[in-house]
Structure formats: C-alpha cells, structure tokens
C-alpha cells in the first residue's frame with residue numbers, strides 16, 4: 286500500500302501484513318519469514334465450503350504465540366533480575382469460555398504449567414474437565430456456595446491444585462465446615478482490596494469502593510479465625526486484581542508494591558503464603574499509540590514483566606522473605622489478538638449531492654440565497670458559508686412544517702444543501718487546520734456502509750463502553766480509499782453504529798473505505814476481539830452466534846482448518862427466546878390452512894409457503910446471498 290492509513294504497522298505488526306495484491310496477509314509470529322496467508326483467500330475458500338460471512342476467525346498460532354510470549358517474558362525477567370521464585374500463569378476462563386479456546390489454552394500452556402482461573406460453578410466444571418499439568422493451579426474467585434466449595438475440595442483428591450480464594454469473611458465459615466465434613470484441608474487464598482486506584486475503563490475494580498476483596502480489617506479477622514480453627518497453614522495464596530486493561534505501568538508497579546506489603550504482613554502473622562497472585566490488568570494496545578489511554582498502554586510485555594518481578598523482589602527482600610511464585614491472570618493479553626470478525630458490506634448510503642437544479646423563479650427567496658453560497662465560498666469564509674447554509678436550511682424546514690413551502694421546494698433545498706456542503710468539504714480538503722465544528726459538519730456527511738454483522742452479538746464492548754477495535758478493509762489496500770464512512774450493522778437499531786476508528790494518525794470519526802463496485806464482495810476485518818466479546822454478546826434482533834472457524838497457519842502460505850462451528854440457526858435463536866421451533870411451524874401451518882379456506886390460497890401456494898417457512902427456520906440469522 287502507498288500509505289498505512291489504518292495504522293496496521295502500529296497495532297498489528299506481529300500478526301498482519303499488507304500483501305502486494307493489496308490483501309491483508311496473516312503472518313505467522315513464530316516464523317516471520319514464512320509467507321503471510323492471504324486473508325481474502327481464506328474467506329473465499331471458506332465460502333466455497335459453504336461457510337459464509339460474518340465469520341469469526343480464530344487463528345490458533347496467535348494464541349499459542351501470546352502464551353509463549355507471556356511465559357518467556359516472565360522467565361527472562363526472573364533470570365535477569367535474579368528472582369528466586371517462579372512464574373505460573375493462569376487463564377481467566379471468563380475472558381473466553383468457548384470449548385475450542387480453553388482446550389487450546391490448556392494444550393499450549395501445558396509446557397508452562399499454565400492453569401485456569403474460575404469465577405463461577407460452570408467455569409469450575411470447565412476447568413475440572415481439563416487435563417492440566419500437575420504443577421498448575423485452578424484459582425477459584427467469585428462468590429462460592431456449598432456445592433462450589435464441595436467440588437473444589439474434592440477435586441484435590443484427583444490431583445488438582447484447586448485454590449479457594451476467600452472473597453468474603455462469610456465464605457470462610459462455610460469452607461471450614463465443609464472441609465471438616467469431608468476431612469479435606471483446603472488450599473486457601475485471600476483476596477485483598479488494594480487502596481491504589483487505577484485509571485481506564487475498569488477502574489471501579491480497584492480502590493476502597495471496589496466490590497471485591499477484603500478490607501484490612503477483614504483480612505485481620507480472617508487471619509484470627511484461621512488461627513482459632515487451626516487452618517492458618519492452609520493459607521498459601523494472596524490475590525489482588527486491579528481491573529482489566531490497565532493503561533499505565535506506574536499503576537501496575539504501585540499495586541504490586543502494595544500487594545507485597547500485604548504479603549509481608551500476612552506472612553508475619555504466620556501464614557505460609559507461597560503464591561503472590563496479581564490478577565489481570567495486562568493491557569492490549571488496540572490503537573497502537575503506546576500511550577496511557579483507555580484503548581492503549583504505555584508499556585511493553587517485557588516491561589510489564591520486569592516491573593512486576595523487580596518490584597516483588599525489592600519489596601520482599603526488604604522484609605527478608607522467600608520469593609514466592611508469582612501468578613498473573615492475563616486473559617485479554619493472551620487471547621485478544623487470536624480472533625477477528627470478517628464481514629461483508631451489504632450496501633452503502635452516500636450524501637454526495639453532485640448536482641443541483643439551476644435557480645428558478647419559483648424558488649423561495651431563502652432557497653435562492655442558499656444557492657448563492659458557492660459564489661462566495663473560499664477557505665477564509667468557509668465557516669461563514671457553513672453558518673449561512675445551516676441557517677437557510679433550518680428556516681426552510683420550519684416553513685415546510687408550517688405549510689408555507691411545498692414538497693418540490695423542500696426537496697430542492699435538501700439537494701442544494703448536500704451540493705453546497707460537498708463544495709465546502711472540497712475547499713476544506715486543502716486545509717490542515719479544521720475547527721471541531723467544521724469537522725462535525727463534514728463527518729455528518731460521511732457515507733454509511735451497511736455491514737453484515739451485529740454489533741450487539743459480536744462487538745458488545747464497542748456498544749457498551751466505546752471499546753475501540755482496529756477495523757480495516759482486508760482487500761484493495763494498494764488503492765487509495767477515497768470514501769469516508771461510518772459503519773452500520775444489520776440490526777434495526779441506531780445504536781448498531783460504529784463511528785470511532787483507529788487510524789495511523791489517531792482516532793477518527795470516519796473510516797476511509799473504497800467505492801464498492803456493483804456485485805463486488807467487499808470485506809472488513811475487526812481485529813483483536815478474542816477477549817470478552819464472544820459471550821458478552823446478545824441476541825438483539827435475534828441475530829445469533831456467527832459462524833466460527835479455527836485455523837492454523839501453514840509454512841507455505843496456506844492454512845489448515847482445525848474446527849468449524851456453524852453459527853446459530855433461526856430455529857436455535859427462537860428456542861433461546863422460549864419458542865419451540867416445531868410448535869412455531871405448526872402455528873404457521875394452521876394460519877396457512879385457514880388461508881386456504883378463507884382466502885383462496887391454492888394448495889401449491891400453501892406448499893410453497895410452508896416450505897419457505899421451514900427452510901428459513903433452519904437457516905443462518907445473518908444476511909445470505
């Protein structure tokens with residue numbers, strides 16, 4: 286490509302490349318010298334197999350690579366700093382619970398004794414159904430009932446290192462009671478509430494008002510109770526979690542320091558703590574800006590690891606304590622890059638206003654004034670022109686509402702508006718300094734590209750918390766994209782719109798895209814969506830799960846399809862909202878049969894209608910060609 290408009294080099298350098306044919310290529314991060322795999326070829330060959338867009342593509346190499354990177358980076362930091370303890374990562378199941386994902390995390394993580402973190406009974410069941418290495422841990426966070434505790438304790442009998450992290454003082458009574466009933470001593474952790482508050486979208490997970498963890502006073506009470514019941518020896522882990530996607534490395538250092546102070550003090554109280562679990566927080570640089578901002582981070586993975594290991598060593602050396610095993614629960618950083626959503630554009634709406642009719646005697650005087658604006662339009666008077674344009678249109682709209690202007694005049698007004706605003710846009714294209722007001726007016730004229738996806742199903746964080754995921758066309762990157770657009774999804778909801786984009790030069794309200802030829806398949810990719818998006822998504826307008834394909838990159842520029850999961854059918858989504866598919870078919874048949882009697886519907890029409898209904902019910906919920 287002439288220029289990296291989308292900033293792919295900034296946010297996707299180790300996984301994506303732009304090929305000579307203008308398509309995005311998937312790089313193999315383990316073997317950067319291998320030819321990148323053409324993403325368009327992948328999508329086309331999936332289409333040939335009958336797997337259509339929207340499709341969620343999981344690239345296993347990216348997951349394996351991140352697990353490797355995190356473990357190797359910690360092990361390098363440990364060597365470099367002379368730390369005497371180990372590192373042991375765990376993957377928080379909540380970040381992506383899909384069976385294909387967890388299976389692979391367990392497989393790729395085995396050589397590093399990578400474990401799992403669970404926050405509920407279903408997640409515990411998932412963890413216990415995996416063949417984890419004998420040294421890895423299952424960290425149980427979240428509120429636990431009798432069943433949860435029972436199972437966690439019993440799982441020790443079959444070799445799992447299942448650690449129950451106390452989230453509240455109340456939990457301890459129940460754990461002691463069940464442990465005595467079963468005659469199994471628990472492996473216990475204690476979740477502390479750090480006072481250091483962090484920035485970012487998840488700041489409420491930290492600080493005094495955080496809903497999670499024990500206050501200092503509660504920590505003391507728990508220790509007293511453990512001592513009184515002879516259970517203090519079971520307390521082997523200290524846990525803290527500041528929130529996800531921490532943008533600033535200083536915040537991570539400070540939290541680590543505070544966690545170490547607690548660790549030293551709890552150890553001084555006699556607890557044999559062996560594990561220092563610092564939770565999640567390792568962020569992903571979604572924008573590639575490398576700065577402390579909500580969708581970016583101001584540190585590298587190596588820096589993160591070195592900062593943590595160095596701080597723990599320094600703080601615990603101060604207290605002459607043995608170096609514990611450091612645990613982190615990095616989910617987002619592990620998994621985000623391995624999934625991407627690919628969808629096709631269905632149609633476009635533009636606001637070009639290429640021409641306008643000449644002035645006529647029938648035109649309203651305000652419209653005539655409006656039509657004269659281009660005569661005095663230049664860079665110096667551009668704001669004035671915009672003010673006039675908006676004023677005249679508003680006035681004419683008011684007159685239309687009160688019946689003083691007819692439809693042809695109103696239509697000509699709107700046409701003239703588009704014509705003039707596009708002239709203004711052209712004049713402004715030669716300027717590097719555009720005021721916010723002018724920019725908003727220009728952005729309001731951007732095209733709308735309608736995409737075959739549901740924001741609510743596939744990108745819920747974009748809707749809920751303005752999360753930015755890099756988005757780019759996956760073809761024609763060797764051609765200048767001369768349109769500017771916002772994206773609209775397929776749901777009938779004005780919220781299903783994306784109007785913030787990551788570009789090389791920063792965040793933009795519009796995305797540069799190509800003019801799409803008739804019948805052209807034009808695909809966009811949304812990248813870094815592996816974390817949280819898959820299960821947070823909902824069924825708005827009853828768009829269900831998309832097709833999911835897991836691939837592995839091959840050395841020769843090809844790929845191997847490892848797994849295919851068909852997206853939800855209409856019948857499936859109907860059953861999620863309490864419709865029994867068979868029943869709904871029968872209901873429809875009854876309506877059609879009535880029509881045979883009362884509306885002269887022919888028997889062959891009846892057959893055709895019923896067949897069409899039945900075919901639809903077993904089809905994909907998204908737009909199909």
Ligand SMILES: Cc1ncc(COP(=O)(O)O)c(C=O)c1O
Nearest residue numbers: 377529530565566614615616617
């Ligand atoms: C206890 C706990 N550990 C780990 C994580 C995952 O953190 P991250 O998104 O930074 O990977 C979370 C999520 O917020 C969490 O609540």
